[in-house]
Amino acid sequence: MLGVPDRGRVAIPAPVQGFRLRVFKGNSISTTKYNFFTFFPKGMFEQFRRVANCYFLMISILSMTPISPVNPVTNVVPLTLVLLVSLIKEAFEDWKRFQNDMVVNNTLIDVLQDEKWVAVPWKKLQVGDIVRVKQDGFFPADLLFLASTNADGVCYIETANLDGETNLKIRKALERTWDYLTPEKAAEFKGEVQCEQPNNSLYTFTGNLIFQKQTLPLSPNQILLRGCSLRNTEYIVGAVVFTGHETKVMMNSMNVPSKRSTLERKLDKLILALFGTLFMMCLIGAIGSGIFINQKYYYLGLDKGVAAEFNPSNRFVVAALTFFTLITLYSTVIPISLYVSIEMIKFIQSTQFINKDLHMYHAETNTPALARTSNLNEELGQVEYIFSDKTGTLTRNLMEFFKCSIGGEVYGSGVTEIEKGAAQRNGIKIQELRKSATAIQEKGFNFDDNRLMRGAWRNEPNSDTCKEFFRCLAICHTVLPEGDESPEKITYQAASPDEAALVTAAKNFGFFFYRRTHTMIHVRESCVEKMGKIQDVAYEILNVLEFNSTRKRQSVVCRYPNGRLVLYCKGADTVIYERLASGNDDLKKVNRAHLEQFGSAGLRTLCLAYRDLSPETYESWNEKFIQAKSSLRVRETKLDEVAELIEKDLILIGSTAIEDKLQEGVPACIETLSRAGIKVWVLTGDQMGTAINIAYACNLINNEMKQFIISSETDAIREVENRGDQVEIACFIKEEVKKQLKKCLEEAQHYLHSAPGPKLTLVIDGKCLMYALDPTLRVMLLNLSLNCTSVVCCRVSPLQKAQVTSMVKKGARKITLSIGDGANDVSMIQAAHIGIGISGLEGMQAVMASDFAIAQFRYLTDLLLVHGRWSYLRICKVCGSTSFRLYEN
Numbered sequence: 057m058l059g060v061p062d063r064g065r066v067a068i069p070a071p072v073q074g075f076r077l078r079v080f081k082g083n084s085i086s087t088t089k090y091n092f093f094t095f096f097p098k099g100m101f102e103q104f105r106r107v108a109n110c111y112f113l114m115i116s117i118l119s120m121t122p123i124s125p126v127n128p129v130t131n132v133v134p135l136t137l138v139l140l141v142s143l144i145k146e147a148f149e150d151w152k153r154f155q156n157d158m159v160v161n162n163t164l165i166d167v168l169q170d171e172k173w174v175a176v177p178w179k180k181l182q183v184g185d186i187v188r189v190k191q192d193g194f195f196p197a198d199l200l201f202l203a204s205t206n207a208d209g210v211c212y213i214e215t216a217n218l219d220g221e222t223n224l225k226i227r228k229a230l231e232r233t234w235d236y237l238t239p240e241k242a243a244e245f246k247g248e249v250q251c252e253q254p255n256n257s258l259y260t261f262t263g264n265l266i267f268q269k270q271t272l273p274l275s276p277n278q279i280l281l282r283g284c285s286l287r288n289t290e291y292i293v294g295a296v297v298f299t300g301h302e303t304k305v306m307m308n309s310m311n312v313p314s315k316r317s318t319l320e321r322k323l324d325k326l327i328l329a330l331f332g333t334l335f336m337m338c339l340i341g342a343i344g345s346g347i348f349i350n351q352k353y354y355y356l357g358l359d360k361g362v363a364a365e366f367n368p369s370n371r372f373v374v375a376a377l378t379f380f381t382l383i384t385l386y387s388t389v390i391p392i393s394l395y396v397s398i399e400m401i402k403f404i405q406s407t408q409f410i411n412k413d414l415h416m417y418h419a420e421t422n423t424p425a426l427a428r429t430s431n432l433n434e435e436l437g438q439v440e441y442i443f444s445d446k447t448g449t450l451t452r453n454l455m456e457f458f459k460c461s462i463g464g465e466v467y468g469s470g471v472t473e474i475e476k477g478a479a480q481r482n483g484i485k486i487q488e489l490r491k492s493a494t495a496i497q498e499k500g501f502n503f504d505d506n507r508l509m510r511g512a513w514r515n516e517p518n519s520d521t522c523k524e525f526f527r528c529l530a531i532c533h534t535v536l537p538e539g540d541e542s543p544e545k546i547t548y549q550a551a552s553p554d555e556a557a558l559v560t561a562a563k564n565f566g567f568f569f570y571r572r573t574h575t576m577i578h579v580r581e582s583c584v585e586k587m588g589k590i591q592d593v594a595y596e597i598l599n600v601l602e603f604n605s606t607r608k609r610q611s612v613v614c615r616y617p618n619g620r621l622v623l624y625c626k627g628a629d630t631v632i633y634e635r636l637a638s639g640n641d642d643l644k645k646v647n648r649a650h651l652e653q654f655g656s657a658g659l660r661t662l663c664l665a666y667r668d669l670s671p672e673t674y675e676s677w678n679e680k681f682i683q684a685k686s687s688l689r690v691r692e693t694k695l696d697e698v699a700e701l702i703e704k705d706l707i708l709i710g711s712t713a714i715e716d717k718l719q720e721g722v723p724a725c726i727e728t729l730s731r732a733g734i735k736v737w738v739l740t741g742d743q744m745g746t747a748i749n750i751a752y753a754c755n756l757i758n759n760e761m762k763q764f765i766i767s768s769e770t771d772a773i774r775e776v777e778n779r780g781d782q783v784e785i786a787c788f789i790k791e792e793v794k795k796q797l798k799k800c801l802e803e804a805q806h807y808l809h810s811a812p813g814p815k816l817t818l819v820i821d822g823k824c825l826m827y828a829l830d831p832t833l834r835v836m837l838l839n840l841s842l843n844c845t846s847v848v849c850c851r852v853s854p855l856q857k858a859q860v861t862s863m864v865k866k867g868a869r870k871i872t873l874s875i876g877d878g879a880n881d882v883s884m885i886q887a888a889h890i891g892i893g894i895s896g897l898e899g900m901q902a903v904m905a906s907d908f909a910i911a912q913f914r915y916l917t918d919l920l921l922v923h924g925r926w927s928y929l930r931i932c933k934v935c936g937s938t939s940f941r942l943y944e945n
Contacts, residue, residue, distance in 0.1 A: 080182065081300045081302055082180075082181075082300055083161075083178055083179055083181035083197055083296075084178075084300055085160065085300050085306055086157055087157055089146070089150050090146070090147075095146075095150075099143050100139075102146070103142055107328060108323075108327050109138070109139070111327060111390060112131065112135045112138075112390075112392055113135065115131050116128065116131045116132045119131040120132075121380070123377050123380050124384045126384060126385065134392050138392060138396060141396070160178065162178070162179065163177065163178050163194075164176065164177060165187055165193075166189075167180075167181065167185050167187050167188075168185070168186035168242050168243060171239050171240050171243045172239050178196040178197075181196055182296065182299065183296050183298070183299055184295065184296060185295070186202075186242050186243075186293065186294070187295075187296060188291055188292070189280075189286050189291060189292050189294065190290070190291045191286055191287070191290055191291065192285060192286065192287065193285065193286055194282075194284070194285050195280045195281065195282050195283065195284050195286070195294070196282065196296075197296045197297070197298060197300075198279060198280070198281050198296070198297050199295060200249065200274070200278060200280075200295040200297050201227055201228075201278045201292060201294050202230075202245065202292075202293045203229055203233055203234050203237040203292065203293045204289055204292045205237065205289060205290040205291055205292070206289050206290075208228065208575065209228055209229035209230075209231065209233075209234040209574070210227070210229075211226075211229075212224045212227075212287045212288040212289055212536060212549075213227055213286060213287060214284060214285045215283075224287055224536045224538075224549040225536075226277075226534070226536055227279075227280060228277050228278070230265065230272050230274075232268070232270070232272060233245070233267070236293060248265070248266040249263055249264070249266075249274070249295075249297060250263060250264045250266065251263030251264070251297065254298055254302035254303075255304070255307060256304060256307040258304050258305075259276060260692060261274065261275060261278075262274075262687070271686070273682075273685050273686035275685060275691075280294055281303070281305060282298075282305050283303075283305040288538070315429070315431065315889065315907065317432050317433075318434075318435060318871065319434050319435075319935075320431070323394075323935070330389055330390050333389070334383065334389050334390070337386060338386065341382045342376065342378040342379035343375060345374055345375055346371040346378070347371070349371065397934055398934060399430075401930055401931060401934060402433050402434075403430050405430065405926075406433055409926075409927075410433070410923050411426060412424070413425055413923070416910060416911075416915040417911075418911030418915075421911055423895050424911075425909065425919065426908065426910075427907075428906060428908060432889075432890055432907050432908075433924070433927035433931075434924070434927045434930075434931045434932075435871060436873075436890065436920050436924025436928075437920065437921075437923075437924030437925040437927060437929075438871045438924070438928065439734060439889075439920055440733070440734060440870040440871055441864055441873070442729065442734055442872075442874075442875065443737045443857070443861050443874045443884060444736060444738055444875050445738075445740065445877065445884075446738055446739075446740035446747065447716060447740065447742070447878075448876075448894065449719075449875055449876055449881075450719060450722050450738070450754055451716040451717060451718055452716060452718070454500075455557040455660070455715070456500055456501060456557060456716075456717075457500065457501050457557045457561035458470060458715040459654060459659065459712075459713040460503075460525070460710060460711065460712050460713060461647055461650040461654075461710045462518060462521055462522050462525045462709065464642070464646040464647065466650055466653070467503075467505045467508050468503050468505050469505060471657075472659065472715055473658070473753060474657055474718075474750065474752065475656075475657050496509070496564050498560060498564065500557040501557065503561065508565060509565070511582065511583025513565070514583060521709060521710070524709050525664060525710050526562050526566070526567040528664045529558050529559065529562035529565075529567065529664075529712075530563075530567040530568075530569045531569075531579070531595055532612045532664075533550070533555050533558065533569075534555070534600070534610075535549065535555050535556060535559045535569070535572075536572060537549075537570055537572060541570040541571060543568050546563075546570060548560065554660065554714055557714055558626075566583050566584070567579055567580075568580040568581075576596055576597065577594070578593070579592070579594075580592050580593075593617060594617065595614045595615070595616060595617075596614060596615040597612060597614055598614060598621075598678070599612070599613040599678070601613075607627070608627050608628040608630075608631045609625055609631045609632065610626055610627060611626075611699065620668070621669040621670070621671065621674050622666055622667070622669065623666060623702060624665075624666050625664070625665050625666065625706055626663065626664045626665075627662065629662075632663035633663070635665075635704050635705075636665065636707070636708055637667075637707060644708060647663070651663075652745060655743055655744075655745030656745055657749070658715070658716075658750055658753065659714060660713070660742065661711055661712065661714075661743070662712045662714075663708065663710075663711045664708075664710055664711065665707060666706065666709060667704075667706050667707060673702075677698070681695075718750075718753055718754065719914065720912070721912070723754050723755045724914070725916055725917050726754050726755050728917050728921070729916065729920070729921075730755075732920075735844075735845060737849070738750070738751060738754075738846075738847075739860060740849070741822075741851060741853070742850055743850060744819065744850045744851070746850075747819070748819060748848065748850075751817075751819075751848050756817075756848070757817050757846060761814060761845070761846075762807060762814045762815070762817070763817050763818075764800040764804070764819070764840070764844070766819070766820040766821070766824045767821050768824050769821070770792070772788075772792065773789055789823065789824070789827055790830065790833075792824075793824045793833065794833055794836075796824075797837060800840055801839060801840045801843075804844070805843075808843060816843060817844050817846045817847070817848070818841055819848045819850070820848075821851045821852075822849070822850065822852040822853060822856060825849055825852060826856065829856070829859050835867075837863070838868070842864075854881070854882075854883050854884070855883065857881065857883065857884035858884050858887040861884050862887045865889065871890070872890070873888055873892060874888035874891050875892040875893075875913065876893070876894065877893065877894035877895070877902050878902055881893075882905045885902060885905050885906050886905055890907055890908070891905065891908075892907070892908050892910060892916070893905065893906030893910075894911065895910075895911050
């Protein structure tokens with residue numbers, strides 16, 4: 057039971073077995089690699105994974121036997137020193153982890169005891185405790201959010217420690233628990249939570265709260281995860297649900313894949329080869345000793361004393377003993393000092409050279425390069441394939457509202473960087489357009505068109521459509537306003553820069569979103585009825601159908617003050633067009649042409665649509681929505697299915713176009729890497745037109761290349777998709793992909809055999825890639841892509857990014873590098889030989905999963921071609937000079 061004295065126990069029905077009583081773990085956490093009892097055995101196991109240490113252990117054991125011609129000290133002492141230094145290093149690093157754990161475990165938190173708040177350490181928290189978290193404090197465990205000092209039971213949290221996002225998120229307590237804010241009232245709270253088993257899914261939670269004989273559905277909006285911090289809220293009260301290693305953040309703390317450099321693996325093979333040579337030398341010496349030993353050498357005293365074992369009458373024993381003697385004698389063929397030297401060199405390279413290189417220091421963000429591991433320094437100099445994300449990696453991830461299409465009319469002037477690059481390639485000179493004197497200059501807003509600004513849209517023939525467009529921008533979002541409620545001083549906290557840019561655009565068009573509660577959105581609308589008139593309108597938010605990678609859209613059901621019910625929806629063009637009402641084909645066709653025009657300019661596009669709802673339709677649908685939210689099993693799937701019931705028969709309003717400019721120095725960096733023989737692949741979720749134009753702007757593709765385009769946007773595939781048979785669609789697309797792969801591979805072979813043939817590039821979208829990665833087609837895809845200088849994969853999911861990386865890593869057997877800046881790049885970063893994280897606007901999750909961290913893509917040139925090359929040369933010289941000295945001796 058939550059909130060009762062029997063702490064540490066909570067009644068939770070098992071998924072199948074019915075009611076049972078479960079004892080939960082404590083809230084103390086440990087991130088150390090070892091403990092007091094496991095340090096020695098686990099540490100020794102790690103050390104003896106190296107072939108060299110196993111070899112020297114064998115020699116040390118032999119040197120302690122009577123057959124050894126050398127003092128055991130000469131072998132045992134060096135090995136002991138090497139192991140001791142390595143174990144001390146491991147212990148020191150683990151001790152620092154232990155100290156960090158102790159600081160966290162002993163952090164104080166207010167816990168309800170005897171109707172008053174008492175400060176106790178985090179480690180003493182148990183399931184069922186009622187806690188109070190103050191502003192800017194961190195949540196000590198996964199909490200059920202009960203009450204807040206803010207109105208409507210709302211609080212704001214920052215999840216930077218969890219997923220790297222610095223934008224504020226909104227959470228709301230159940231209305232039935234808003235009153236449990238004071239210690240006297242909170243002491244009365246008693247309830248039972250039925251919920252899912254502990255899992256690592258950060259963004260889902262399924263459960264019910266049985267409270268006062270009522271079952272209340274719980275969602276992620278009522279859960280405050282350990283590691284997040286409280287913002288803009290005086291304090292909140294919550295009940296502990298998951299503790300310690302059962303919290304979601306700890307269940308996501310998986311060990312990073314162990315990566316060993318190619319040189320280290322080669323050293324193991326080299327030592328095995330040296331051991332094989334040593335074995336043959338000793339075997340030949342032992343056989344010779346057994347053959348040539350004779351009684352005539354009586355003066356050696358071979359049949360008495362310590363040499364009695366070398367009695368010539370038993371030649372086999374003589375040969376065997378001589379063999380082990382020679383192994384001990386020749387053991388210096390393999391140098392134990394080599395490993396110590398290599399480790400010291402790697403450590404100095406990473407800490408003194410890479411981390412302190414001013415050429416890779418980004419002054420604007422005060423971010424130096426960071427080598428998070430020293431094991432892969434020399435690997436940087438052998439990279440042959442780079443897999444890169446686009447948004448935030450090649451581009452700045454600073455979104456600016458640039459153009460839009462409303463009711464079939466394009467608004468906005470200006471030329472993007474990609475259009476300038478395309479014009480230069482075609483030898484066309486574009487005249488720079490001057491901005492009008494009345495143009496608004498603001499972060500996130502780079503729009504200039506006098507037809508819409510300062511209320512001029514009222515004079516447009518499609519003014520009603522413009523009004524719906526602006527209201528959709530101002531209402532359909534999850535943005536949180538901060539600061540004074542004035543257009544000049546307010547700031548927007550958004551889950552993505554795109555959303556912030558769209559809300560900023562609505563503000564500049566005269567629809568100023570300035571306040572949000574959990575149920576209301578307040579918009580200050582200017583120039584709607586007549587010029588100069590300002591009115592504050594409160595829209596009631598009835599339902600929010602959130603965006604996810606599967607839905608690719610976001611919807612809001614709102615009620616106007618006059619009672620009008622409207623569903624506003626924004627999302628990817630392919631998703632919105634599937635859900636439009638029949639009719640008005642001319643507008644759809646014109647808007648599609650505008651989308652292609654925006655995509656060619658490298659702009660990120662979204663479609664906007666709406667639907668008027670009758671009260672009967674809404675009430676009927678809302679009942680199903682509430683049932684889906686109350687479901688304990690596959691809740692997300694059921695919510696998506698219910699959303700499909702209302703996100704249909706939409707009326708198209710228009711589309712937005714947002715510019716994401718290239719990072720400084722990206723084209724020059726890619727050109728330099730290409731000249732060095734490194735192939736660059738771009739893996740992005742953007743549509744094909746945008747991805748191709750970004751590739752042109754980055755010098756990844758040029759007009760002299762032969763392009764192979766494998767796309768699912770063909771008339772034949774669309775015709776099959778319109779019939780709706782999923783089995784038929786899958787079989788048809790797979791067969792089409794097979795035909796296109798075969799055709800492109802034959803052409804590629806022809807171009808490669810013709811001299812001089814053009815360079816090749818492959819462009820493939822996510823739907824075709826899904827079938828191309830099938831085991832039956834993967835070899836064909838690999839052969840085609842390896843023959844191409846560059847590859848662009850569009851509309852791909854995070855899983856597909858990792859699959860493509862793994863395919864090349866295993867199939868090409870070349871050193872691969874992945875670089876990205878977002879949480880969706882983590883799987884790709886971990887799949888490659890080397891993972892690079894960019895400290896961007898999408899948080900630090902990519903950096904935390906990486907081997908090296910840099911602030912800008914252009915720093916790859918120095919990291920690979922300077923530090924990678926020098927590191928490889930230094931290590932090779934050390935190994936070479938060591939081998940030379942051995943042979944010289």
